[in-house]
Amino acid sequence: GENVEQHPSTLSVQEGDSAVIKCTYSDSASNYFPWYKQELGKRPQLIIDIRSNVGEKKDQRIAVTLNKTAKHFSLHITETQPEDSAVYFCAARTGGTSYGKLTFGQGTILTVHP
Amino acid sequence: SQTIHQWPATLVQPVGSPLSLECTVEGTSNPNLYWYRQAAGRGLQLLFYSVGIGQISSEVPQNLSASRPQDRQFILSSKKLLLSDSGFYLCAWSVKGAKGAFFGQGTRLTVV
Numbered sequence: 640g641e642n643v644e645q646h647p648s649t650l651s652v653q654e655g656d657s658a659v660i661k662c663t664y665s666d667s668a669s670n671y672f673p674w675y676k677q678e679l680g681k682r683p684q685l686i687i688d689i690r691s692n693v694g695e696k697k698d699q700r701i702a703v704t705l706n707k708t709a710k711h712f713s714l715h716i717t718e719t720q721p722e723d724s725a726v727y728f729c730a731a732r733t734g735g736t737s738y739g740k741l742t743f744g745q746g747t748i749l750t751v752h753p
Numbered sequence: 754s755q756t757i758h759q760w761p762a763t764l765v766q767p768v769g770s771p772l773s774l775e776c777t778v779e780g781t782s783n784p785n786l787y788w789y790r791q792a793a794g795r796g797l798q799l800l801f802y803s804v805g806i807g808q809i810s811s812e813v814p815q816n817l818s819a820s821r822p823q824d825r826q827f828i829l830s831s832k833k834l835l836l837s838d839s840g841f842y843l844c845a846w847s848v849k850g851a852k853g854a855f856f857g858q859g860t861r862l863t864v865v
Contacts, residue, residue, distance in 0.1 A: 673853050682843060682856040683797070728797060739847075741854055743797040 641666040645744025662729035663711040671732035755780035759857030772831040776844030784846040786827040791841040
């Protein structure tokens with residue numbers, strides 16, 4: 640089955656700096672890669688996603704890149720703010736049109752210091 | 754718009770007691786439904802998924818079971834809880850053919 644590795648497990652940055660979280664996946668059939676943000680005690684929220692036919696996607700301060708050949712994808716947050724502090728999860732989706740299983744990475748605790 | 758309801762938000766149960774967590778989705782039909790568990794190590798582990806009424810697939814052997822009695826209702830159960838069942842349980846849904854899954858608010862279960 641699919642295996643998703645996420646690094647780093649913790650990341651500490653100063654406000655205004657950039658943060659990068661990287662994930663690798665094992666199944667070349669994976670075709671969809673979402674990123675979730677989870678604040679303390681709350682549910683994971685989908686913040687950005689990318690499909691396998693796209694190399695990069697950007698939404699304001701957040702961007703995601705995908706390298707299908709190397710089977711890795713990354714989350715980039717620019718101009719970080721204290722409210723960006725949370726746990727971030729990457730995921731990869733495999734499966735057919737009826738059901739696609741999401742396999743999650745282990746998460747990255749991002750701390751943005753004011 | 755679609756919404757997902759999960760309850761209760763917190764639960765403290767003694768070892769050996771039964772469990773029933775309920776999740777309902779509004780604003781969509783025939784969704785895929787999921788139960789995840791998040792232990793202290795932060796990772797999200799898929800426990801069960803369902804593509805339709807009465808159709809349940811289990812991802813890992815465990816002390817839990819799931820049922821889908823109605824199209825938009827998903828129930829997580831246990832006959833006898835173990836200490837190791839403690840964790841944060843999340844229900845999620847997705848539209849068939851679409852990609853993303855959306856989570857409920859979660860239930861923090863503590864087995865004592």
